[in-house]
Amino acid sequence: MKNIINILTSALFAAFLLIFTAAFVLTPDADFSEEENRSLTTFPKFTWERLLDGSFSSDINEYFADQFPARDMLVGIKGVTETLLLKGENNGVLLGEGGQLAVRLFDAYKSRLERTPDMDYYYTENIAVSVDALNAFAQSSDVPVTTMFPPRTVDITSSVSDYPTEISDALDVQLAETIVPEAGYIADLRKRMEDLYSHGEYVYFRTDHHWTTYGAYHAYILLMHEWGMEDGILPPEAFTVEKIENFYGTTWSRAGYKFVGPDTLEIWSPGNEDDFTTTCYTEKQVKGEDGKPTVVREVSKSFSGWLNREYLTRKDKYAAFLDGTHNEQTVFHNTETGRPRLLIAKDSFANTMVPFLAQHFDLVIVNLAGRMTDLTEYVEEYGCDRVLIVWNRANLIENNILAAIK
């Protein structure tokens, strides 16, 4: 029995390869990862063409990574290793004090095309065209417009992270300087959230990119002041708070920091939810009487209040608000008529504001992210008295959907 250790090393190496390989072959493929909240790559389609142009090979690599046995555990091992290497982030997600996760600003520089001579803007094209469209819309709109660009987590968490704020600050400057007064831009939203956060208020989730219900409440207060309705602000005591534990958000899924604990999702209930009905609409193309295709709007879903409680038991708990993503929804009071109407053109940040705003307005809610951008048409059709735009900064920077509003 010589060199036992070398035999052992050889055997363990062979076992290492074989165990993973066997597990890979034997375990059935999954289509969806609950933990990561995304579809997984399944076995790619083989054609000779795809082999020759290399797309088959690259798909196979993705397939291996997505379907690899013990994937979740291995992802966690990488997260721990990166932490031990003191990198402070993993997969582009910053790990701040107290397990605060925040997507860092990778794309910021990329979208910077040129520096203007007098101002060092970090962001240009998407923001410039979006602001142009916003300005034009606000100046031509018959009803007052209010605009909110909810900050990203990284914009407000400087108190727990050493990530520099220069890029966030530059965006503030650029927006404040280029948006016309008619757009009703709420410029101090970021500062308010940052102040609250640095004082330990739970206004943003640790594991999700959204603000919390409490954060949304503060956004609501700012809005009410902006609209001169501060006397009507409902105090926190007007709500009963229900806590939903074990909420792991989108940032957590991306980060791979499995040791970071869950968030608590709060449901603020004013007690009169049942007086409201949420109706969701879809648009469908059908053949009209003359044979031409016409777009017909039909009700796809309707429920009492504004919550779909089914989601509270799943991973994607935030989708409980307004039943997740719908392109067009209304939240109307069942009996009161003649309430003022508010058109909200939004992304998901607005969903948590609905319980508050519904106390004062009938709401018409259109999803900007789904390219519902013809706001003038909605204002006319529903007879809205106000427009509120809620578009988070990540969206503002990464796409130019807002540039299509009219």
Next chain:
Amino acid sequence: MVFSSLLFLFAYLPVTLALYYLIPNTRYRNWVLFIVSLLFYGWGEPLYILVMLASITEAYVFGFFIARHRDANPGRARLYLVLSLGMNLAALLFFKYANFFIENLRLIPFLTDVIAPVEGLKLPIGISFYTFQIMSYTIDLYRRQTDVQKNFVAFGTYVTLFPQLIAGPIVRYRDVDDQLMTRTETFDLFASGVRRFTVGLSKKVLLGDAAAACYEYFKASDAFADSTAGAWMVMIFYTLHIYYDFSGYSDMAIGLGRMIGFRFLENFDYPYIAESITEFWRRWHMSLGTWFKEYVYIPLGGNRAGKWKQYRNIAVVWLLTGFWHGANWNYILWGVYFGLILMAEKTFLLGVLKKLPAFVRHLYALLLIGFGWIIFSFTDASAGLSCFASLFGIGTGTFCTPTVGYQIVRALPLLIIGAVGATPLPKKLWDKFCTVDWTGIGAIRGNGIEEPIRMEKSALSVRGKIFAVLTTAGTLGLLTVCTAYLVDSTFSPFLYFIF
């Protein structure tokens, strides 16, 4: 296919090793290696497999001609040598350099419309490496330094052997010819291969890719144009990236070779501890340096044909070395840059350096190496120049922006690990543990190529056993961590693919 992929580790490698060890003798094992190596190559380059097979067949056939005539009719043998080399080089020139020449010729006004680039031409992976391997066979044969290989599969195995096929080391035929037909696989060799492969994989995945991400960040963000510190980071992280990437790949190749009974020569010898550029090039990509020395520099007369001819020879070798790395002007410039430094060192610089303190010599060498990597990494000359200028604060607005500063702080541990890891210190510590005479008979020896780590169970002391167990556990631990990185990462570029 690359070694640092899940597909290689958990599909290709287990199947290859299983087939290899299920087959009883070396002759048939070569068949296994030849076929799986072709699959390895064909996975990424299904069509260019034919180019490679043509080159192999040509060299194999001409080998017979050269061997037959080299004693009786040297002129004839010489003719076959030139023909064979010509065909090999023609393939390399066409696939790698044709469009470079055409693009540059088109800059001459009246030629612009006369010639057009060859469309759809992409570089066959590894062609620079296997062409040089094939040429080493043909030339050694002509020089009577080796015998003709009659077995086509054995010759094909030599050229296509998957560990070194696509990124070296460039194995000379005469270094492995006897291993092709007779080699002994042992647990000692296999286990030392496992350890070497694990080290290489870790260097590539944990350090090389991480350094690449930092480099990409500083480069893509134009941080180097804004801040002096950013430009230094571009240089430093490229320096780390290319070393860990390339030497890691060589380690993996050497380790995989050992797993199937081959012993390849080393390719890197801590290049960044060099005290001069002359020394750096004796330590960096040694198999390429040896190749050029053996097959270009010495045949041209080396340093024995007078001073001026020696300078000419250095110039030729470095022009070619630069050009070998890629069909672009920056690589040529890079070669010329080192050629000039080497000439200066030969003339007077080495003498001057000798009188200076060691840290100055290190600083001198590292800076020149780093500047070289800037030339190497920027195919766009104006961006390269701007980065170079930024190193000295020319054209940068500030020394360091907060964002660049953040990035530097978070990359600092990586930088320190990378810097220490590029010195012989870790190896020295390892050897120290290995050579401690725990057993009373010095049973655990160094991890050198002829003496893979070896431990006699009966003689192991308790400490020796603990060390042995820790080594094994560490190997498996690193493999697991690397697997984790591969599962969670899509960012794993491999640099030397483009050569």
